[in-house]
Amino acid sequence: MPALVPLIVIWTFVLSFVLCAIGGLLVIFERWTPRNPAVGKWLVRGVIVSMVGAVVGFGVKQFPGDSGNVTGPIGAEAAPATPASPRVAEPPEPAPTDTAATPTPAPALPVTPPVTPDVPPDSGPPAEVADWATATLGPRPTLAEIDAHPYPTCVEDMQAAADTALPEDSAACVRALDRYHLKYVLGYYTRKQPYAVQLDLQEQRMRAAGAGGDAAPRYAYVVAEIARLNGAEWDRVQALDQRLRGDRTACARRGCRPAA
Structure with a gap:
């Protein structure tokens, strides 16, 4: 494979992402409105939101000790460094008088x-x-x-x-x-x-x-x-x-x- 082919592919992806990001920012600031509303939603939610989420996640991993001191919309709710365990509703503790009657608690149900x-x-x-x-x-x-x-x-x-x-x-x-x-x-x-x-x-x-x-x-x-x-x-x-x-x-x- 020629040495230029990987560079061409990489720069094609980079330019495509930059153009999509610019288009999403233009839609957010109402400087451009696509004829197809689905294109605007995809640019904002699929490109801009993903890009902001990636930057926030990277910042949280790089600066875990300062995440609690950051003020503003993103810093106030920085994601935890360790992956969250699945949220499962714990069964209520049985009363002392019901321990003998109900030895097996009801199965836990996922939180909706x-x-x-x-x-x-x-x-x-x-x-x-x-x-x-x-x-x-x-x-x-x-x-x-x-x-x-x-x-x-x-x-x-x-x-x-x-x-x-x-x-x-x-x-x-x-x-x-x-x-x-x-x-x-x-x-x-x-x-x-x-x-x-x-x-x-x-x-x-x-x-x-x-x-x-x-x-x-x-x-x-x-x-x-x-x-x-x-x-x-x-x-x-x-x-x-x-x-x-x-x-x-x-x-x-x-x-x-x-x-x-």
Whole structure:
């Protein structure tokens, strides 16, 4: 085999990985959106998440003595140096009076990670995981910031004014819509993106470790947060975003009047 063939193969893999990593970072920072949504999910979860997990695992093995002093989302939950033993629920100890009647305890059953946590949609984390969530996941995005500020009323005012509205009023309304979109809708997207990445990382790590024992409440909270961010709350933000885009187009082209 020619000496150049191994080098060509190695550099082909390296360049492919670098390109996939760059594509995943562009998707995370919303600089590029693939036409196929499955490609974006694969780049983020298959390449970026795997790369971050590999780096974290390598750092934990290289610096085992300092892992407890690292602050931030990853250091707060560094994986143990020794492989975790399978999580198996231990059978309850029999009462003294039942020892003779039940000499053989019931067989142990595997612990099933909780799937439906008892966490209200917008009540925040429970007390036992509040400090952990703040240190590990970062600021929690909610719709409170959007709900606290009413939608610009200039669109309805312009529609009520009919043909008496001036072009200057339409331009002012466009600026008001842009400010609302920039401060509140895009602000929500900015907080949600890193928070969602941390949720995915923590869910994968906890599920791989069994998500039992003391980690069960944290795993339940992570699962609930993922469901919240991708459920009705996300539908509300998307609907608001579409409404803003439609009203802005109407005001820029038709003086805020609806299409005939």
